[in-house]
Amino acid sequence: MSEYDYEDLGLVAGLEIHQQLDTAAKLFCNCPTERREPEEAVRTVTRYLHPTRSELGEIDEAALEESRVDREFQYLGYDTTCLVEEDDEPPHRVDEEALDVALEIAQLLDATPVDAAHVMRKIVVDGSNTSGFQRSTLIATDGEIETEEGPVGIADMLLEEESAGRIEETEAGVVYSLDRLGIPLVEIGTEPDIRSPEQARDAAARIGMLLRSTGHVKRGLGTIRQDVNVSIAEGARVELKGVQNLDDIDDIVREEVRRQVELVEIGRELRERGASVGEPRDVTEVFADTDSGVVASADAVVAVPLFGFDGLVGREIQPDRRLGTELSDHAKRAGAGGIFHTDELPAYGVTEDEVAALREAVGADETDAVALVAASRPVAERAVDAVAERARAAVEGVPEETRGANADGTSRYLRPLPGAARMYPETDVPPVPLDPTEVETPELLTEKVDRYVAEYGLDPGLAEQVAYGRRMPTFEAAVEDGVDATLAAGTVESTVTELRRDDVPVERLRDEHFLDVLALVDAGDLAKEGVGDVLRALAEDPTLTAAEAAEEAGLAGVDESEVRETVAEVVERNGEQVEAEGMGAFSALMGEAMGALRGRADGEVVSTVLREEIRKRA
Known part of the structure; x- marks a missing residue:
């Protein structure tokens, strides 16, 4: 789809953001x-x-x-x-x-x-x-x-x-x-x-950032929903509900603009053709001997002639969605499984002879289209009435309505736009006076990112991940307890991401799990290289304490004498390589030493001791 000139089309859009509070x-x-x-x-x-x-x-x-x-x-x-x-x-x-x-x-x-x-x-x-x-x-x-x-x-x-x-x-x-x-x-x-479309996404992102800055909103799928109201000058206001992903908002707006542009053009052509919608008719007898399984299994088949609609019911208005899809959405709302129409027939077991007989039965010629519903009689009659109503609206152009957002950026009909008649006072709850004077303004997430970079020396990318992440409060609590900021940030973001990729149930980890594990590192009882393994053990059994998880994972801290003993053994085993390469053997031996210690010792300590032992041997 080529990008439209939105100013020329008169695009007007607004947002409704629905956010659950974490109370x-x-x-x-x-x-x-x-x-x-x-x-x-x-x-x-x-x-x-x-x-x-x-x-x-x-x-x-x-x-x-x-x-x-x-x-x-x-x-x-x-x-x-x-x-x-x-x-x-x-x-x-x-x-x-x-x-x-x-x-x-x-x-x-x-x-x-x-x-x-x-x-x-x-x-x-x-x-x-x-x-x-x-x-x-x-x-x-x-x-x-x-x-x-x-x-x-x-x-x-x-x-x-x-x-x-x-x-x-x-x-x-x-x-x-x-x-x-x-x-x-x-x-x-x-x-x-x-x-x-870009401004719609930008505005939603800004509002989302402000909401998360309070620290009192729920996170995760379904806790925030974005509805978008969209119209163009020749179209109508359409409410698009249930946009789950912020990244989808601009696509939703683009596709709704396309839909309205196409419907405006379809409406213009229908009016030029003098199009109209006829009365629904029972055509069950036309399909008495049909080979179409769907039609044959129905109690009744009811059709409506769409005079002057030929070729336009099958016209695409969004990817894989046509005017016929719009008609079908209304039939589904009435309880039917969908519709058939002559722009797509013969197909689905319906023959060319049956299509000709159908046209004759409803008084339609080759310039017309026919839509039909096969279902129980009450459903078929109700669904065809809904199809006819939507077809009449197509002659006018774009109807005002509420639509559901699809994951691919398209949308489907839900219901008419609600009006003021649905609101009235609640008599069971008394009014509450509001006093905003004692409300404190929280630090914005954008401000947190800048502070993390300036105060803690975090990389800007990592700082943003932490500030916008779910475990930002955990990070701040750890730093307040004296934990190294880079270690705390890497743990709540990078380490958790790695564990999730390994299908570790990280959602079972509580704030105290992270704080206790980081406290072990800060006290020297756990090497930072063992943090991931201990968190893995805690995720698999959240009833364990951090110390018990470290013990179970074989990662209880070791003292410097054991580190020196292990490193000396590694250097001794690789004596010829050390004598030949000197400090050039460091990288290979560092990996072997860390493997021998199985994450129980801090990498910096092991590095220092290894360099000393290599110098002695060299």
Whole structure:
């Protein structure tokens, strides 16, 4: 895909960053915020959710569409799950720790806190919350961040409860896990100030750095999600949800621009052709003797004529995605497996004669296209209605909608854009006055990198790895205890990376494991060369102490006399080489000596003793 002139297209984009906070308790109860494995569940709760009217008597369009699919929602409960999470007890007051962290983030965003936090309910009927709504409260507005292409305004920052974790889909509906539900989450929304894919990525990176600078946000897959709102001048605002990887944001924006450009051109051509969408018709009899397995297995086949659409349903709008894929997304939302259309037929066992009969049955000629759904009759009829609605929107151009981000930069239809009708006040939680005066501004990660280089003499690359890494607090605690900064940094970053590559379960290592191992080195009870082996032993059995792990790995420290004895033996075995090469034999003998000591002695000590022994022999 060639790069577009984004200014000429009128690209406008904004971000919504959702970040879980690392607090002791959930937002509206005292349950822990640690994730659990589904097999740890001790009970299940079942719910059926329906949309409700707002304070103004309105029903949100997105919630209404979601409710058209009849589904059962099951929730996995654990030994820590409480009645608030199950929606069997009113929420408690807003967690004070979460409020403090949110105010700290607001300060980093240069945003102005509101006088009081008023909790609102946001209707959600996809099953991700047992109550059918998400609780959310505005914390601050009117902030700003800097990017290389200029400032980006921060429209608002909200404190919300995280949704339940989606586990699997079943024939009856969806299974969710309650361990994630209620974890404090900040949602940061930018102004539509972003004008290029690169600026979108830059802005997201800046916000992510500010969030991590607090030291109170969760890390790892799924703990931060980026949504991107994108539009071009002739297109429409589209919300792209669930971008997991920061590196994907610019690709997501590029591909959405391409999609909108293609849809604008398709819409223009459809209008020039005088295109329209006909009425759905039952065409089951056309395929009575079909060899297509998918069609033959269906109870009914329902088709809709797309007059003037020939050749455009199969037109590519994103890599491996066509207008037909857009139509299929809507059919899937209605419960169908997908659609067939005449731009791709005959194929899939459907013959040329069947295509001709299909066109005749719905009154379509060679300038038209036909889309069909094969499923149970209720599903087929509902799905074809959804296809017809999306096809009518294609004549106009780009519809406003919410889409899900795919890993390859493309996206898929999720639901219509939500409106204001889904928000109404939460009556069970009183407002909370906010006082930002006691909030301390943390050191930014960019500032930490500069300090690590200047104060500890770390290489800039290593300093950045440590500052942005998960174990930055461990590194700082070790240095504060007197451990050499370079050793501490290399241990929490390079050594851990090497162990992970060897499939060592490093996620089982706790902060105290690192601190205790580094303390052994600092005390001279463990050579730094043995750090990796001791951490490996601790990862395999986290119940061991660092000293026990060193003993088990045969890496307990040795005194200088044993080092001298071992090195002397190595030099004696290689006497002829030493006499012939002198200090030139050092490298080979150093490796042999370290191997003989099996990481139990510090390399610098071994080096010094070896040089002395070589000089004696030479």
